[in-house]
Amino acid sequence: MNDSGAVRGPWILALDAGSSSVRAELFDTAGAEPTGFGAARAEYSWRTEEGAMETDAEALVGRCVEVIDGAVVAARRAGAEIGGVAMATFWHGLAGVGSDGRAVTPLFGWGDARAADAARELAGRMDAAEYHRRTGCWLHASYPAARLLWLRAEAGDSLPRAVTWLSVGEMLLLRFFGEARTSLSMASGTGLFGLRSCAWDEETLAAVGVETSALPAVSDEPLRGLGSEWAARWPELAEVPWFPALGDGGCASLGSGAFGPGRVGLTVGTSAALRVLRVDPDPQPPVSLWCYRLDALRTVSGRALSNGGNAFAWLSRTLVLPAAEELDAALDELPPDGHGLTVRPGLVPGRPPAMDPDERAVLHGVSLATTPLHIARAWLEAVAYRIADAADAVERAYGPAAEVVASGGALHASPAWTRIMADVLGRPVRLAAVDEETARGAALIALERLGLIDDLAAVARVGGELFEPDEGRHAVYAAARERR
Numbered sequence: 001m002n003d004s005g006a007v008r009g010p011w012i013l014a015l016d017a018g019s020s021s022v023r024a025e026l027f028d029t030a031g032a033e034p035t036g037f038g039a040a041r042a043e044y045s046w047r048t049e050e051g052a053m054e055t056d057a058e059a060l061v062g063r064c065v066e067v068i069d070g071a072v073v074a075a076r077r078a079g080a081e082i083g084g085v086a087m088a089t090f091w092h093g094l095a096g097v098g099s100d101g102r103a104v105t106p107l108f109g110w111g112d113a114r115a116a117d118a119a120r121e122l123a124g125r126m127d128a129a130e131y132h133r134r135t136g137c138w139l140h141a142s143y144p145a146a147r148l149l150w151l152r153a154e155a156g157d158s159l160p161r162a163v164t165w166l167s168v169g170e171m172l173l174l175r176f177f178g179e180a181r182t183s184l185s186m187a188s189g190t191g192l193f194g195l196r197s198c199a200w201d202e203e204t205l206a207a208v209g210v211e212t213s214a215l216p217a218v219s220d221e222p223l224r225g226l227g228s229e230w231a232a233r234w235p236e237l238a239e240v241p242w243f244p245a246l247g248d249g250g251c252a253s254l255g256s257g258a259f260g261p262g263r264v265g266l267t268v269g270t271s272a273a274l275r276v277l278r279v280d281p282d283p284q285p286p287v288s289l290w291c292y293r294l295d296a297l298r299t300v301s302g303r304a305l306s307n308g309g310n311a312f313a314w315l316s317r318t319l320v321l322p323a324a325e326e327l328d329a330a331l332d333e334l335p336p337d338g339h340g341l342t343v344r345p346g347l348v349p350g351r352p353p354a355m356d357p358d359e360r361a362v363l364h365g366v367s368l369a370t371t372p373l374h375i376a377r378a379w380l381e382a383v384a385y386r387i388a389d390a391a392d393a394v395e396r397a398y399g400p401a402a403e404v405v406a407s408g409g410a411l412h413a414s415p416a417w418t419r420i421m422a423d424v425l426g427r428p429v430r431l432a433a434v435d436e437e438t439a440r441g442a443a444l445i446a447l448e449r450l451g452l453i454d455d456l457a458a459v460a461r462v463g464g465e466l467f468e469p470d471e472g473r474h475a476v477y478a479a480a481r482e483r484r
């Protein structure tokens with residue numbers, strides 16, 4: 001993004017703990033990634049058997065430390081000053097942490113479906129519509145609210161040993177500073193927080209059986225003064241401001257430039273989401289969309305899909321598809337909906353409000369003429385149809401989208417899939433020319449809070465290839481959506 005290679009310091013170190021990897025990158029005061037410094041990256045995995053989505057919380061903290069090490073080394077080599085640390089992490093993560101600051105449970109992710117009965121129990125105790133109005137969330141297994149109720153029955157002796165419940169961002173601050181602090185953004189994605197009151201929701205806490213004392217303090221104010229172990233390891237970070245983690249979805253929309261009138265953000269990474277990021281100091285959640293905070297002034301609203309790039313990865317692995325460039329060219333040659341297949345892409349249980357949490361994937365219409373490429377194309381189209389459903393709901397709430405700004409590794413890896421998205425949506429799709437949009441969004445918020453940028457929307461804008469929809473293919477896809 002910064003073709004000149006010039007460094008406009010101080011830099012922001014931005015950590016992005018995503019759903020499949022952890023990355024740390026350096027950004028200058030224009031929100032650009034200086035050339036010559038790639039993101040430090042570490043992969044991790046989830047246990048997904050029997051409806052689970054859980055990972056070793058302590059190992060994930062270790063991955064975060066590892067990539068911060070890498071970014072600090074890069075800054076040292078460049079002789080660059082780091083002026084602050086920004087963080088983004090996936091929404092809805094939850095781990096129980098003991099009195100020694102270490103996890104006593106796995107970290108549970110958004111795709112864990114085992115709290116479905118607990119969510120239904122909560123729905124019997126609470127007014128679901130009023131709950132959504134207060135929190136912007138739903139009574140659903142993907143949220144920590146339902147997961148905490150489930151854990152009361154399922155966690156065994158680990159529940160009494162958990163003195164607090166945190167996501168990975170709060171675990172890092174507790175480890176580094178001795179204080180667990182969560183942002184308005186992360187708190188708003190728990191289902192335990194009042195969207196307008198900006199406080200833990202007492203009615204929900206009572207229904208779940210959790211005291212406010214078991215949850216982190218909520219503040220967007222940064223922390224300073226690393227603990228001695230960490231100050232010795234990263235002396236250049238010891239006294240700079242560390243901002244509490246923000247929700248990755250809001251950061252991805254901002255970092256890709258999907259901010260402002262008529263612009264809708266589409267991210268397809270491990271999962272997928274369609275979102276509107278807007279200045280919204282008094283949020284009123286649309287009945288068919290979730291709504292979380294990015295900060296005190298801005299909200300992000302939309303729908304999330306559990307099946308996104310993970311579906312593409314599963315198809316490539318299971319069907320033994322060709323390598324990326326060869327596969328993309330072959331997919332592009334196939335006609336729209338020309339395979340005779342109907343797919344329900346529920347490899348991972350869906351998220352509210354549109355999806356049944358007990359849904360499983362279905363492939364219908366297979367014949368001797370069906371090839372792996374047909375299946376792959378049909379599956380990618382089916383995911384695009386789900387995204388189009390989300391776009392319909394977003395446009396009903398906020399008006400027509402003039403342009404969809406797309407980001408995420410799955411779309412950057414597949415221009416063919418991006419073209420399918422544009423044709424299914426019937427809207428221009430701009431593939432944002434940014435590699436680390438989530439980390440960039442977190443860095444931009446940090447720069448704004450440090451007073452280093454004034455017009456956030458203007459700085460956030462990036463270019464990128466524009467995929468114009470084809471009217472004929474859009475008509476074919478519109479008919480296929482009706483057939484589902």
